[in-house]
Amino acid sequence: MMTSVYLDFLGNSLLWVATVSSLLSAIFSFQKQHLIARNFIFLTSSILLLASFYLVYQFLQNNFSFLYVAQNSNIFLPVYYKVSAFWGAHEGSFLLMILLLSLSMTISNYLIRNEGFIMQANVFASLICSVYLLFLTTASNPFYVLSNSPVNGADLNPLLQDPLLAIHPPLIFSGYVFYAMTFCFVISGAIGKFTKELFDTIKVWSTISWFTLSFGILLGSIWAYYELGWGGYWFWDPVENVSLMPWIAGTAFSHSLIFSRDKIMLSWMVFLAIITFLLSVFGSFIVRSGILNSVHSFAADPSRGVFLLAILALFTFASFIIYIRSSEIFRGKWPKFGSLNYLLLLNNIILMTILLVVLLGTLYPIFTEILFESKLSIGPNYFSDLITPLTVALIIVFTFEQFIRLRIKTTLLFSLIIVAICLTVYMFLEQAIFISLILVAALIAILLMRLISYLIVNNTKLRFHKLLGHFSVAILTFSILFNHNFSERIDIKISEGDSINLLDNEILFEEIEIINDSNFNGVRAKILINNDFYLHPEKRVYKVGGQITSETAVQTTLIKDYLVVLGDRFQDGSWSIGFSKKYGILLIWMSSFLLLFSILYGGIKRKL
Amino acid sequence: MMSLKIFFSLSILISCLISSEQLYENLSSNQIERLNYLSDNIRCPKCSYGNISSSNAPISKDLKNEIALLIEQGFTNEEIFQKMQDRYGSYILLNSIEDEKMPIYLIPLIALIISIFAVTTYTIKKSK
Amino acid sequence: MKKFFAFSFFGFLVAFVYFFSITLSTPRLPNVNLQDGKTIPILIESVDLDGNTINHEALANGPILLNVWASWCIACLVEHPFLTEISANKELTLIGINYKDNLENAKKYLEKNGNPYDLSIFDYQGNYALKLGVTGAPETFLIIDGKIVKHRIGEINEKIWNDEFKNFF
Numbered sequence: 001m002m003t004s005v006y007l008d009f010l011g012n013s014l015l016w017v018a019t020v021s022s023l024l025s026a027i028f029s030f031q032k033q034h035l036i037a038r039n040f041i042f043l044t045s046s047i048l049l050l051a052s053f054y055l056v057y058q059f060l061q062n063n064f065s066f067l068y069v070a071q072n073s074n075i076f077l078p079v080y081y082k083v084s085a086f087w088g089a090h091e092g093s094f095l096l097m098i099l100l101l102s103l104s105m106t107i108s109n110y111l112i113r114n115e116g117f118i119m120q121a122n123v124f125a126s127l128i129c130s131v132y133l134l135f136l137t138t139a140s141n142p143f144y145v146l147s148n149s150p151v152n153g154a155d156l157n158p159l160l161q162d163p164l165l166a167i168h169p170p171l172i173f174s175g176y177v178f179y180a181m182t183f184c185f186v187i188s189g190a191i192g193k194f195t196k197e198l199f200d201t202i203k204v205w206s207t208i209s210w211f212t213l214s215f216g217i218l219l220g221s222i223w224a225y226y227e228l229g230w231g232g233y234w235f236w237d238p239v240e241n242v243s244l245m246p247w248i249a250g251t252a253f254s255h256s257l258i259f260s261r262d263k264i265m266l267s268w269m270v271f272l273a274i275i276t277f278l279l280s281v282f283g284s285f286i287v288r289s290g291i292l293n294s295v296h297s298f299a300a301d302p303s304r305g306v307f308l309l310a311i312l313a314l315f316t317f318a319s320f321i322i323y324i325r326s327s328e329i330f331r332g333k334w335p336k337f338g339s340l341n342y343l344l345l346l347n348n349i350i351l352m353t354i355l356l357v358v359l360l361g362t363l364y365p366i367f368t369e370i371l372f373e374s375k376l377s378i379g380p381n382y383f384s385d386l387i388t389p390l391t392v393a394l395i396i397v398f399t400f401e402q403f404i405r406l407r408i409k410t411t412l413l414f415s416l417i418i419v420a421i422c423l424t425v426y427m428f429l430e431q432a433i434f435i436s437l438i439l440v441a442a443l444i445a446i447l448l449m450r451l452i453s454y455l456i457v458n459n460t461k462l463r464f465h466k467l468l469g470h471f472s473v474a475i476l477t478f479s480i481l482f483n484h485n486f487s488e489r490i491d492i493k494i495s496e497g498d499s500i501n502l503l504d505n506e507i508l509f510e511e512i513e514i515i516n517d518s519n520f521n522g523v524r525a526k527i528l529i530n531n532d533f534y535l536h537p538e539k540r541v542y543k544v545g546g547q548i549t550s551e552t553a554v555q556t557t558l559i560k561d562y563l564v565v566l567g568d569r570f571q572d573g574s575w576s577i578g579f580s581k582k583y584g585i586l587l588i589w590m591s592s593f594l595l596l597f598s599i600l601y602g603g604i605k606r607k608l
Numbered sequence: 609m610m611s612l613k614i615f616f617s618l619s620i621l622i623s624c625l626i627s628s629e630q631l632y633e634n635l636s637s638n639q640i641e642r643l644n645y646l647s648d649n650i651r652c653p654k655c656s657y658g659n660i661s662s663s664n665a666p667i668s669k670d671l672k673n674e675i676a677l678l679i680e681q682g683f684t685n686e687e688i689f690q691k692m693q694d695r696y697g698s699y700i701l702l703n704s705i706e707d708e709k710m711p712i713y714l715i716p717l718i719a720l721i722i723s724i725f726a727v728t729t730y731t732i733k734k735s736k
Numbered sequence: 737m738k739k740f741f742a743f744s745f746f747g748f749l750v751a752f753v754y755f756f757s758i759t760l761s762t763p764r765l766p767n768v769n770l771q772d773g774k775t776i777p778i779l780i781e782s783v784d785l786d787g788n789t790i791n792h793e794a795l796a797n798g799p800i801l802l803n804v805w806a807s808w809c810i811a812c813l814v815e816h817p818f819l820t821e822i823s824a825n826k827e828l829t830l831i832g833i834n835y836k837d838n839l840e841n842a843k844k845y846l847e848k849n850g851n852p853y854d855l856s857i858f859d860y861q862g863n864y865a866l867k868l869g870v871t872g873a874p875e876t877f878l879i880i881d882g883k884i885v886k887h888r889i890g891e892i893n894e895k896i897w898n899d900e901f902k903n904f905f
Contacts, residue, residue, distance in 0.1 A: 309757060370762055
């Protein structure tokens with residue numbers, strides 16, 4: 001009997017009703033029918049919520065007649081991964097993204113009732129929502145049903161069977177969605193007027209989006225470090241770059257908000273908001289159309305690509321027509337030379353250059369491949385070579401930002417800037433890593449002094465969370481540089497009971513034991529390091545898909561991490577293991593969390 | 609009994625992947641360093657991304673073994689890169705700076721310099 | 737001035753969208769070079785699945801279709817019927833490279849699915865395949881008088897045969 005595929009009536013109808021309701025909310029918002037529009041927005045989000053629960057319910061019920069469930073789950077999967085399998089592949093993750101968008105619309109409509117700008121923002125948000133819903137229902141519907149259901153599903157990608165990675169994608173999507181909300185508010189200001197209330201709303205949303213996206217990216221890094229098994233946390237993989245680009249643009253956007261509050265360069269702020277949003281749309285196009293091939297596998301489908309490209313083109317053209325036709329935003333002033341706003345502008349320029357580096361490194365190979373049929377190889381070196389000096393320059397600029405209000409003689413400051421720039425150029429030419437380390441360390445010391453003096457004097461003009469945030473970025477840069485240049489790794493062959501001295505550490509391979517779990521079998525090694533602690537690297541064979549994965553064992557200490565990866569088994573019963581020492585990992589995580597904390601703290605403080 | 613059976617099938621599954629009995633035991637620490645450098649800068653030909661030291665594909669392990677062998681036989685880094693390039697094409701070299709790549713180094717630098725220059729001169733003009 | 741920027745921006749956007757629409761419809765280049773035009777590396781004394789010695793001579797003369805296969809490889813199973821058809825109908829020698837496989841499993845695989853190969857080189861460690869430029873299984877090489885004229889990464893079928901291999905006969 002042939003298996004045929006058709007659409008589940010309930011799920012599909014829910015999606016269509018949501019699409020229509022979302023379109024209606026756009027129309028009523030446009031006609032300034034406040035109440036009706038709000039009801040339709042509420043209706044859209046509740047229907048989408050219902051549809052999502054319906055899909056999750058199928059996962060929990062092991063209903064493998066649903067194609068999406070059959071592809072991404074199986075009986076042995078623990079319950080929490082059955083829930084997270086909902087966003088484990090393309091269709092579900094898109095549904096989640098749209099759900100989040102409509103939920104954040106509902107929330108902002110609930111919070112802001114009587115402002116004119118909310119209606120304009122609603123028009124755009126509803127339109128974005130409807131366009132994506134149309135895409136979901138026509139080109140990637142998650143509610144396909146098989147006529148005769150398989151006994152068991154394929155598995156959820158084993159890499160995704162990890163608590164961190166279960167929450168990493170929804171966080172990234174939320175970040176994108178929140179930036180889309182921010183974008184809608186900024187556009188409503190560009191069409192109408194930037195009132196103080198609108199500015200406050202934009203600030204709240206930009207802080208939320210920035211925080212969420214940063215958190216998502218950080219979790220992805222932590223996951224990569226502990227799960228992928230070669231001790232890296234950032235690989236300059238094209239898909240990572242694609243998620244990093246909106247983040248960089250969003251960072252620049254958050255900073256540009258500081259000066260556009262005084263109506264300085266409003267056009268630049270609006271431009272950045274548009275760019276941030278478009279980069280996230282661009283990201284979903286380029287990742288899901290299969291143009292990039294990468295470890296982040298999303299099933300590629302050319303028809304999807306065409307649809308997503310059309311969406312991208314639509315949003316791009318629409319937002320730039322609005323941008324160019326808006327007269328309000330071009331009335332802004334220009335900052336004074338040597339002022340804080342001028343330094344912020346420099347900061348934005350450097351961030352944009354970093355963005356350009358990432359963009360070129362990701363797209364240029366595609367460009368040459370299509371146009372000249374030559375496949376260029378861009379390695380991590382390209383990114384680190386260019387971004388290291390740029391980041392150091394950025395730290396120099398924002399360190400000066402912290403001092404500009406103190407009115408130390410500007411001439412002194414600028415002579416220092418020039419010295420620093422010369423050093424940076426030298427560093428770039430000579431690849432002298434020590435110079436950059438020393439430079440960053442000096443800047444950290446300066447920032448730390450500023451932080452302490454702030455705590456003692458309590459200068460009300462300067463905000464504590466900003467100082468803290470910049471301080472943590474400096475530490476983060478320092479620890480990344482340190483990690484990048486001093487970590488070591490070695491592979492050896494070792495038998496049970498053997499001990500060996502590796503990279504000045506005593507290693508005893510005690511034994512191998514068998515492990516069983518509901519969804520995998522495997523072996524676990526017991527390795528004693530320096531007579532001090534045990535590491536338990538594993539090798540797993542997943543029952544359903546048969547994939548073999550290695551689980552890294554990590555011992556984290558303040559200065560360095562010890563990593564052991566279990567390799568292959570040799571014919572004589574010995575094993576290959578990879579042992580590495582990684583420096584500064586804990587410092588990287590801590591400074592990143594400090595940065596997140598200061599973003600959050602700043603946001604909360606502003607609300608109070 | 610059950611666990612023994614699992615162990616047996618597991619060891620077959622896992623040892624299927626091995627390719628060589630040697631694991632760079634004959635290399636000096638200097639040579640190991642070269643091996644790490646080379647395998648960090650050669651892309652895994654089977655994977656879509658990542659170098660051969662960070663991938664678990666069988667071909668990456670084979671290549672790493674071959675590189676170790678070539679180092680032992682006295683080939684220099686350049687010769688080994690050349691050998692790999694001859695076989696798989698220039699795409700698998702991760703650290704090469706070719707003329708084709710110059711635009712992506714130059715464009716950001718030029719953009720940076722021009723925009724800083726433009727913004728600064730414009731601000732000075734405006735503030736007068 | 738503003739108009740100039742607007743127009744150049746729109747021009748840029750149109751070019752951008754146009755470029756990506758081309759990208760979507762263009763098949764991507766493979767990550768690694770194909771081995772077309774290269775001379776095959778010397779096969780140092782090897783054995784087939786039955787333990788008989790094979791010399792380099794076996795590969796050096798006439799048109800030879802060299803197919804990399806393994807019992808663990810699913811795509812190989814997919815292309816197996818097509819290989820059977822080719823070896824029955826065409827005047828060429830079909831030689832297999834049994835790649836990183838267990839001898840027993842490999843024999844079982846051929847017993848079960850039929851053996852289209854004139855002989856199979858038992859390449860347990862993948863050494864010869866590595867020198868040949870193989871990155872995995874399945875891959876297929878068309879060799880004429882010791883020279884690789886066509887290299888295919890991935891499975892072959894009727895369409896690919898007609899598009900890429902047929903014109904060499």
